[in-house]
Amino acid sequence: MELQTIENAFKDLQDRICKALEISDKKGKFIEDKWEHHSGGGGRTRLIQEGNILEKGGVNFSSVSGPVHERLLQQLNLDPGADLQFNATGVSIVMHPNSPMVPIIHMNVRYFQINNGISWFGGGIDLTPHYVLQEDAVFFHKTMKSACDRHDPVYYPKFKSWADEYFYLPHREETRGVGGIFFDYLKPENGKTKEELFDFVLDVGNQFAPVYTALMEKHREDPYTGVEKAWQYLRRGRYVEFNLVWDRGTKFGLETSGRTESILMSLPPQANWAYDYKPEEGSPEAATLALLKKGIEWV
């Protein structure tokens, strides 16, 4: 399986997702920025802004190459002096909607190879509602579960727990949202071929547009108040905290001279912080906080 095949499929995924989001938004249009990476390759960053539903979002494709960074050599237990080259390609998405009734969503699919023969896939989708609705969380997780189950019955339980652990803010004792699936270092082994793994990864990528446009449609006309809007800004503050403090991908990118503007496209257009804010007991905001826990079985 050639790198080129994976790249092409990821570019096509980016195209299809952008089109689906534009159709559903009915106003916002993506603008594209093409860029080159300092050590090889580059990307197509696509930004949507000021849509009917989408306030700010990015759908990024990149395929970069270069010498393997010493931090990664260390992480992979490889000889720190090894002179190795990598290729990395992927699609990465975060959407921040105008309405607090529409959830934030994140998706990422990626492929990494090193010229010592090692290669793997990673990815995931997770949903961050400003207000957690049981019905939406169940719909989202069921969709993820059936996509996983088509490939391996162990995937969903394993990758769902992994998402609970990954999308977690220890300093807040909160999950980022209702989770989803997360996986990494998926290698051809245990009877799975690289082609089969890639089928799975693409299948995950293909869940994004139908699942998110369904949630956009469902909540596009929901009314909301100033209180709900203020809560959205505080929740976006938590999103910023997760991405800048805990997200390994963001940290790795920033510390190894990735393209800052593409990496930080995940940040919201506006976020607020209030000292020690605690929602009123019995409020919808308190109900949401109570559901930002690991280990909830939505399906």
Place this chain on the structure above:
Amino acid sequence: MELQTIENAFKDLQDRICKALEISDKKGKFIEDKWEHHSGGGGRTRLIQEGNILEKGGVNFSSVSGPVHERLLQQLNLDPGADLQFNATGVSIVMHPNSPMVPIIHMNVRYFQINNGISWFGGGIDLTPHYVLQEDAVFFHKTMKSACDRHDPVYYPKFKSWADEYFYLPHREETRGVGGIFFDYLKPENGKTKEELFDFVLDVGNQFAPVYTALMEKHREDPYTGVEKAWQYLRRGRYVEFNLVWDRGTKFGLETSGRTESILMSLPPQANWAYDYKPEEGSPEAATLALLKKGIEWV
């Protein structure tokens, strides 16, 4: 020199600074939150909000104790299995003004001791104007230089460079603001006694109120436009990026179960992000960006 003496002086510093800020603000009043640390000691967090000049700011005193965290043992090259106890006390301040014409400021003075006999002081003050004014930067640095020079002529050049290095965002290739002074691991050695070091540290703390209230007074009536306000929100975004991605104190605090609300009091009430925003050539915003560089000799 007893820990108690240092604690008392830091509490007194906190009291005096809060009073001076309230007098200068003429509206905002500090509210206090007393809290206890999970392994010993606690703090007095003081918050000012919705003032005439100060939109949100914190002046925190803390004095905490407990077993030395494994991450710190590692950092100090101590035996990873050592059963050591620490005490840490300090005052920490960040102020976010309403007006983009008034700078953000940060100050910290701290003392750390371990029951193996090691102890040291650290601290610093740095200024983050939304619009860099030569005159203000020179005034700020001159004040810091004369405070340093009263104690040791090597302090200012050394600690000024250290601030340039410390308050730097590599992923933006920008300094956080116009810098100031930063120092750490200041130990009794080279003929300096602990009392002399403490005198210096307190002197640094005592610069805060006069220098910042002078800038508050100078700019309190400055008019500003929507364009300048929007720029302030973007600069606050950079402040968030520095604190969450690069500030060692913040990261250490969050990763070792410090009190989240006190640590993240440094975050602004509102911050914005815009994709790849570049100010117009020749604009005041572009002039400010050009001055966010290391190594500018303001004095």
